[in-house]
Amino acid sequence: MTYNLYLSALLMAATCCSLILCYLSWKRRELPISISYGLGMLAGAFYTFGYAFEITSSTLEDIRFWLRVEYIGIPFGSTIWIIMVLQYTGRQALIRKPFIALLMLVPMVTFVAHYTNEWHHLFYSSMSIDSSAGFPLVHLVKGPLYALHLGYSYFFFAIGMGLMIQMYRKAMPRMKKQVAFMMIGSLGPFGFPIIYLSGILHVPIDISPFGFIFSGVFYMWGIYQFNMLRLAPLALQKVFESMQDAVIVVDLDNCITGYNQSASRLIDGLNDKGAIGQSAAELFSLYPTLLEIITKDPALNNKVQISRHGEDRFYHAHMTTISDKKLKPVGRMLLLSDITETVHYEERLLHSARQLAELNAFKDKMFNVVAHDIRDPLAVLINLMELMEEEMQTCGGSHAEIVDEMGQQIQNTFTLVESLLEWFQSQRGGMVFHPVIRDLAHTVQTNIRLMQVRSVGKNITILSEISDGLYVFADKEMLDLIIRNLLSNAIKFTEYGGSITLKAEHADGKIIVSVSDTGSGIPADQADSLLQESYPASSLGTAGERGVGLGLTLCREFVRLNGGEIWFDSTLEQGSTFYFSLPAPPKASAPSRHELGRKEIV
Incomplete structure (x- = not known):
């Protein structure tokens, strides 16, 4: 039995790993980041699944078919990844339909060019069979459109890693571990192709799909050890169920991990793009009562007064601890309910x-x-x-x-x-x-x-x-x-x-x-x-x-x-x-x- 069959089995395992991550993301689909993360894993699953059969194929026609399967996901992987990074680093405001359409322009060109390569040969100049490794492998001569696809992918990879490095520097110690696992996991799909294309390792087989095995290990570890999908915690389901109340979610280090639109309209500073990951002590410096509730007494229920545009409003502040399925605390949620009319009614009664x-x-x-x-x-x-x-x-x-x-x-x-x-x-x-x-x-x-x-x-x-x-x-x-x-x-x-x-x-x-x-x-x-x-x-x-x-x-x-x-x-x-x-x-x-x-x- 040649080693390509072992590699094929390993790639099928990576495909299963990616599909499991897709399933976990689907369960937490209330947040956009879960959707982008799941789509990224799905794109990787197409890549590893197609390559598992490509290296076991014996004819050029079969290899060409499985390449088409791989390229259902390959062109869109980097675009989906940069969207996920923007959401992860608190730049959700940038993600609008025109922006996404612009990001998808090069991936769509790559997708169409690959499927129509036999007509123009701009993506692959030539394709041939190489059996020097003991089993048939395809030898590809890349064309200009392949170079466009490669440059586009690594351009956004550099931007995304820069954003996560910036987030890592500002993050609290507990958050640093999570960001570090995100960066290490992201190196797999992008780092392995660099090693293969540079020729540092003289291997006949393309090791790029194996980067998803590397990523899958770190992502799975991060999810279960550090709750890496904490940006989609159970508490945030309540955020979108009660949009009339202002809801702010903080982690165990009192750093902001989420908030809703009502909170951003109420609290100065939450409407800034970099609010996610910042310390509550910085953002709530103008609201000492709220800061005391968040940092000192999470079980305290208070009536707080907040002035907005010259009008005094009264809110009932309630702090709740958020726990995972194992009842392990993962953060806290501050709920601010508007009780201005009730307070005025009580004043009239008094x-x-x-x-x-x-x-x-x-x-x-x-x-x-x-x-x-x-x-x-x-x-x-x-x-x-x-x-x-x-x-x-x-x-x-x-x-x-x-x-x-x-x-x-x-x-x-x-x-x-x-x-x-x-x-x-x-x-x-x-x-x-x-x-x-x-x-x-x-x-x-x-x-x-x-x-x-x-x-x-x-x-x-x-x-x-x-x-x-x-x-x-x-x-x-x-x-x-x-x-x-x-x-x-x-x-x-x-x-x-x-x-x-x-x-x-x-x-x-x-x-x-x-x-x-x-x-x-x-x-x-x-x-x-x-x-x-x-x-x-x-x-x-x-x-x-x-x-x-x-x-x-x-x-x-x-x-x-x-x-x-x-x-x-x-x-x-x-x-x-x-x-x-x-x-x-x-x-x-x-x-x-x-x-x-x-x-x-x-």
């Missing part, structure tokens, strides 16, 4: 909860005020009634002083009850805050008319200089109570024949309303704490009017609940001006008077 808590606390304060302020005047009334009964029993004199005092106390109690009725009526069914668009001039005039009896009694002129068409965004009942209480205080502390003026202006998205009087002013000892105390003491008015200390407290709380502020200026014996601000309507256009009136009536 704001509403705080507002409800404030409203309930304010209600509790009001009940305390009510309990305190109703008890005292009623107790005085009871004492006065007892005194009057005793006086009436002992003497029949005039009791005008006691009766006047009782009348004043009864009037104060009535005023308090009236304020409380307004308050409870506005809050019927619980604390309600419902801001609407209101015509400020119309609201002020309505409340001036309600104060007319008291103002006429002291001959006080109330003038509103607020123009029509000025709108505010506030709760209807609260706005009425604010204006009515400020007017009531102004009347209370203004001398007979004085005046009260209301004005309003638009400033910085707010409407500022002022209520000015020509009254007695506020003493300095009261001015510092008037709007700070929870329950300010009531003072006598210019006509001896007494209050219950509830009005300014209500005004202050209601203005704050509507999103505004309240303050005042005062000069003794010259008068006071109370200011409060309210939000302007959220829309530029205000409703018509007919629409506004209809809303207020409802």
